[in-house]
Amino acid sequence: MxxxxxxxxxxxxxxxxxxxxxxxxxxxxxxxxxxxxxxxxxxxxxxxxxxxxxxxxxxxxxxxxxxxxxxxxxxxxxxxxxxxxxxxxxxxxxxxxxxxxxxxxxxxxxxxxxxxxATGGYETVLPFPGWTLPGVVTAGGAQAMLKGGLVVPGRTAVVAGTGPLLLPVATGLAAAGVRVAALVES
Missing domain, CATH: 3.50.50.60 (FAD/NAD(P)-binding domain)
Incomplete structure (x- = not known):
């Protein structure tokens, strides 16, 4: 073409x-x-x-x-x-x-x-103790699960990291019924 x-x-x-x-x-x-x-x-x-x-x-x-x-x-x-x-x-x-x-x-x-x-933003994940444990997902991963699959990563979430994606992810999870225990911006 x-x-x-x-x-x-x-x-x-x-x-x-x-x-x-x-x-x-x-x-x-x-x-x-x-x-x-x-x-x-x-x-x-x-x-x-x-x-x-x-x-x-x-x-x-x-x-x-x-x-x-x-x-x-x-x-x-x-x-x-x-x-x-x-x-x-x-x-x-x-x-x-x-x-x-x-x-x-x-x-x-x-x-x-x-x-x-116009390939957009992407996450750069910094390893931290426990980052490979079950139930630990990136903010982008949580957003993809919610928007693409209509599933949430759990009943309670801590949204942590840096950048403009955190707030939309936290509010999206909260709107889906997830209790956001903390929103931590580094």
């Missing part, structure tokens, strides 16, 4: 960038490993779970709904379940190499005039 712009990452930043480029008349491909757009922040529950109130899992739902609705009416080509493993410079411009689907068995390539990386 050929396009003007390949945006890698379908979280809030990638969605906003893809929509802005689309409004300016560029042909845009939005490439993401997840089964649907949203990224980590707006991760959606698996369709088979039939979540009755997915908005309860998210902060700034109206922002997400606006992005989602604009994407649906745009001409952005959304390529989900594309696990990008390499971006290569070629004489014809960048080539984005990905593997398709959950099993990542079939290759795919997107050729673009330009590539925008």
């Amino acid at each position: 050929r396009t003007d712009l390949a945006v890698i990452g379908a979280g809030p930043a990638g969605l906003a960038a893809a929509l802005a480029a689309d409004r300016r008349g560029l042909r845009v491909a939005l490439v993401d490993a997840a089964p649907q757009p949203g990224g980590q922040f707006y991760r959606q529950p698996a369709a088979g779970l039939r979540a009755e109130r997915p908005r309860a899992l998210h902060h700034r739902w109206r922002t997400w709904a606006g992005l989602r609705d604009r994407l649906a009416t745009s001409s952005v080509r959304v390529l989900t379940e594309h696990h990008v493993w390499c971006v290569e410079r070629t004489p014809d411009g960048p080539a984005v190499h990905a593997l398709l689907g959950p099993e990542q068995e079939k290759p795919a390539e997107v050729r673009a005039t330009a590539v925008l990386l």
